[in-house]
Amino acid sequence: MPEELPLNINIKEPRWDQSTFEGRARHFFMVTDPRNVLLGPKVLDEAKNIIVNYRNGVRTPGLTEDQLWRAKYVYDSAFHPDTGEKMVLIGRMSAQVPMNMTITGCMLTFYRTTPAVIFWQWINQSFNAVVNYTNRSGDAPITNSQLGTAYISATTGAVVTALGLKSLTKHLPSLIGRFVPFAAVAAANCINIPLMRQRELKLGIPITDENGNRLGESTKAAKQAIAQVVVSRIGMAAPAMAIPPVIMNILEKRAFLKRNPWMNAPLQVGLVGFCLVFATPLCCALFPQKSSMKVSSLEPEIRDRILAKSPGTETVYFNKGL
Template sequence: MGALPLNINIQEPRWDQSTFLGRARHFFTVTDPRNLLLSGEQLEASKNIVQNYRAGVVTPGLTEDQLWTAKYVYDSAFHPDTGEKLVLIGRMSAQVPMNMTITGCMLTFYRKTPTVVFWQWVNQSFNAVVNYSNRSGDAPITVRQLGTAYVSATTGAVATALGLKSLTKHLPSLVSRFVPFAAVAAANCINIPLMRQRELQVGIPVTDEAGQRLGHSVTAAKQGIFQVVVSRICMAIPAMAIPPVIMNTLEKKDFLKHRPWLGAPLQVGLVGFCLVFATPLCCALFPQRSVAQPSLCPPRRRRTQASMFGPNGRMAWEWHGWW
């Protein structure tokens, strides 16, 4: 068997990102919780394989499957721009175990005000760590921006949760179980635009069909942020809508009535089962790199921008990160 060729493009995902199936396969690999169990030595080994390959050095005996495995392990633990190792809970592979725990607790402890406030605060604190860990190199998050987004999202989530809790206290218990979802959805609508406010001000990178950067588009940034908000809310729907219905039914049965301590772990498990599928599938709803017409540019700049595009008048815009 000959040495592995150097023409494999590991800068891009392994699967076709123009299709939903290709994006789903990519994100099932990226969000694989098993990557959290890898040791520091395994992570460094994968990093060395990837960096050596990019430098034109092929590890002896390396196969293409092993190269891609190392690539995804590397991506799961190291920042793509800075190369620094991400804090454990800030990694994509931590999304399912962290969110299943936090969401499960939000759905379990929704009756008392102190626990509502506490778990909404925990959720937004976790989001802040994820957002900072995965900040873009093109539009870095400042401490002030992070703090503003964190305080605003936490305030919005808590206010929504407490307000709806008050409004639904005389309604059936099943209705009250959906209050945490409404609070999370409201927080996403606040948090994500605030975290991406620099991109709303200066735009996100726009490239031609060859990948050469042409400039920045604020309109494309708005579209991308809207897609992120939609995907994050869609991601929460199965995990925060299906378990409450199941738990509401089970809690009426004698089994849980005599074993109330089983409620929290059972709910966390149900949420986790939903998130294993919802997280990658909702990440795959929209492509990370989209093609658009010059109409995305503001009218007063459209003529100048359009002259830089190819013969079909199309441009590609890059969206860094689904957060």
């Protein structure tokens, strides 16, 4: 008979060492696997049951260690790490590649006319708002007015940036104009993410000790978390919005695309998708998901409270969000 699965496997943490970039990259290749989008409610609920039962000391009969880790990554792909709630499908990290390749491909294809710029920047920021809300750090609710402010501000910022740069690049080489969508997306990320997570900036995000015991909430940890997410998101968009324009600028001068102009959008979407398959997990891996901060760097009142209870605590940890 097969040996019984031990109950000491730490599935609260990723399977690979998160102190190294390689370990984080392997982890996020699993988390952002687009195939997870196709998993139905039954598969997701089965994975949840396996993980919840295992955490409670109940083994699923016949389960192997590899199957346990597979269940963990299926569970992590669909359920929020702090609240445990099932996330909206298009907001999950596994939906990033298929959603972004379609939206970004169209932004890069239809960038010449003002109505197209406005429409695709609006679509992109609507999608980003869903992703930012779905993957926020902590378990604090966000009000409808905060959601509305973040959404309108990011959309306005993206559209104004795109239209402003579009007008400035009218008399420059066409290749320069192709990079306008990326500049608009980068600017919008700097607006959208902090606004969508403004409650964290005001009230803080949960911080824990190395054993996961909650120590309080910190606004300084929130600032570090949000800054890291902004950098990751801009890095994630960079290859997909910088490499395809160069390739398309060359291809559009060739006879094939001149004879088949309808191939422009599918080619652009495919190129973006190829870049995103690698850029998404690699940029998510730039910073540890379970980020850390020295107790001495926290707000004075939080620092003093922690040191009064546990003088030996030097570092606190928090989920930075994605």
